[in-house]
Amino acid sequence: MNNIIKHSFFILLTMLTMLVASCSYDEQINTYNVEVRLNHNVDGVAVKMTNSIGSTFEAATDANGIARFTLPSGIYSVSASKVSDDEYFRHVYNGALSDVAIGSNNTTIELPVSITTMQTTNPILIKELYNGGCQKDDGSGKFAIDKCIILYNNSSETVSLDNVGFGIIEPYNAEANTHSFLNGGKLDYADKDWIPALNGIWYFQKGNTIAPYSELVVNVHGAIDNTPTYSNSINYANTAYYCMYDMEATSSDGGKYNNTRYYPSPADVIATSHYLKAVKYGKSNAWPMSQTSPAVILFRTEDITPKQFGENPDNIIYPTGNEGNIVYACLKIPRRWVIDAMEVYNATALAKCKKRLTPDLDNGYATLTGGYGHSLIRKVEKTVDGHAIYQDTNNSTNDFYEADNCSLR
Template sequence: MTKLITILFFFFLLACTQYDVPSAYTVEVQVTYPETINNGGFIANANVNIEDKQTGRTYTATTNSSGQAFFELRGGNYDITVSTSEEHEIEIDGYTTRKTLLINGALTNQIVDEANIQLKLQTSFSIVNEGFVIKELYVSGSRTPEGKNYNADAFVEIYNNSDKVLYSDGLCFGTVHPITTFRPSPWVDSEGNLLDRIPCWAFVAIVPGSGTDYPIQPGKSFVIALNGINHRDDPNGNPNSIDLSNADWEFCVEDNGYYVDAPGVPNILMQKVSLMGVRAMVLSLKGQVSILFRLPSTNIGEEFTNPDNFMIQPGGSERCFMVPYSWVIDGVENVQLNDLGVYKRLPTSIDLGYIQHRGSGEKVSIRRKVKEVINGRVVYMDTNNSTEDFSTNQDPQPGVISAY
């Protein structure tokens, strides 16, 4: 019996050797500044995150003085991101000033299948926004008691995340083209990189005013509704929906055949920027990539009639209003939830990641996470990374500011 056990144990060990233990590979990621910051030198003490796209597991390492972060990874497909904030002197409109910069970078779909892989990650930067942010976005719609989808109750809420009074006059909200985020963007250069301007289509919504007509206090917000009614009790509404009768503005396009103008909510200025027959503001579950921006001048008519500010889609016929990165105050990629993948519409300097929520009719929003509360004023997270800054599948609460 002892001899038999010994033989069986021998064969057990032999069988185990037939299966190779998965190899671990050394991966080096070297992170550098944008070329205009520190001459494009190495970034030290920055956390580099690597996510295994198959398992969702995340690994983190900190860069050394040579900008290097080292990982031991099994073979697979990985996404790599880095985000840090630092103070630097930069030139704005010909003047040198010191600003806090948010420095982001990303490498996607990196295949690890050999040893000693060396990757270069060059970053881009944006000036840290201490002002207006997109606080909540609701585009999923709800369902009627009969089970039909109801999409007239969409809204966006914009929040003053600073400790100063800000004026919303002239603030613009736009939807980025195209909305199908499961397909690559056509708005790319010859090398496949996103253009240095962001295409807005359909309509751009603009807060009216002369510059100081619509102050927003620190820690306060304003809501723009697709249809500013109490959808719960309106005869044309949906009892399973939400109340938007207290919205500050309405995305109203007169005589569009879709939504009746709510008399109790003022209309925001709506500037049509597309040639195609769109008749309402696009707030779509297919991929609501949104930007908040300001025009470089107060002459709205001039900006929206200047042909240099428009472009025809490469390989297509859609005309869009093109927004330079420098105009953008905030942006969020609320992309469609499906198994077809995600293709970004915004540069990593504006939104490093993206956020998804459940499907059509689910009555869920995305909402910023609370970073801290200062003397009763809520400060929301704003790292220019929607993946980290937002919570998903939230109960829509237009105009409600909570520390939780």
């Protein structure tokens, strides 16, 4: 019996010794310092390292794009990910490596990370509208065939101008005696999902972009140096400028935008790739943007080009009582496509002016005294790292001011 007890005690003692030895062995597992370096200096990227038995270790990168770990030896897979949203874009960071051996100190792992940037809202704004013309040198009146629209990229990313276009809303002038879509004080399309773009639309050719925090000048009429004849006017002979010029766009009555007073051959320095193209469905020989009080929209079509959309007769609308009359032909631009919009009232006829843009697009209006070189310029909200950020409240009364001169002078 004593032998049995002694033997059992020996076995128990042996097991305890093995257990203690095992614990001591576990406590002595070697660990190593590891740095995971991304190929971009981005902080806050979540980095995970998972070994062959499924143990996962996590750390975040610092401002230099480095995540630091203390790890036991083994074979690891490495992954990194981050989603970052700013006002206009979503930035997605992703990277992965497999079969990474850890077994020596001061190991550095170079992890390539790709960045995908997706536009969540559109940062392009109408920064300035110059449409009222200037005084002629001889004092005989105004010269107004020198209009322009200046866009601005309010973000830190380059933005494509593919499928981006311009339209003007019926009627041409806010102070017009007749407003075909306004009945009983309510716009016929107030509860619709579209807005009527009158006469024709213009759009950028494919491949053009607007750089971060930069402006882009689009001449509407007179893409030449106008200053030799009218010293108060604008010189559009600039390689960076764009212009509305399309002698081929044709409406159903055979009409073209070919009035050479409005469309002299553009200055040679303006590349043909900077010519905006037109879809013409109304009756005129020039795009009739008002000299006194236009309502301008900037839009981007979705899943269809502006040309395809504009040339589809199913997308044309006429005011009640003028069905089929090409003079009143409008294109039903979906309101969700509108990037920016600007309502202008004639400062000398405010009492007569009526709204054309719905409140979701522009809840106010900017006033203009035309004929004296004045321009409507968007207010700067703040500066970020030396870059202007322009105000955008969807209310032109708040967002714009009337300047004495166009900023291009």
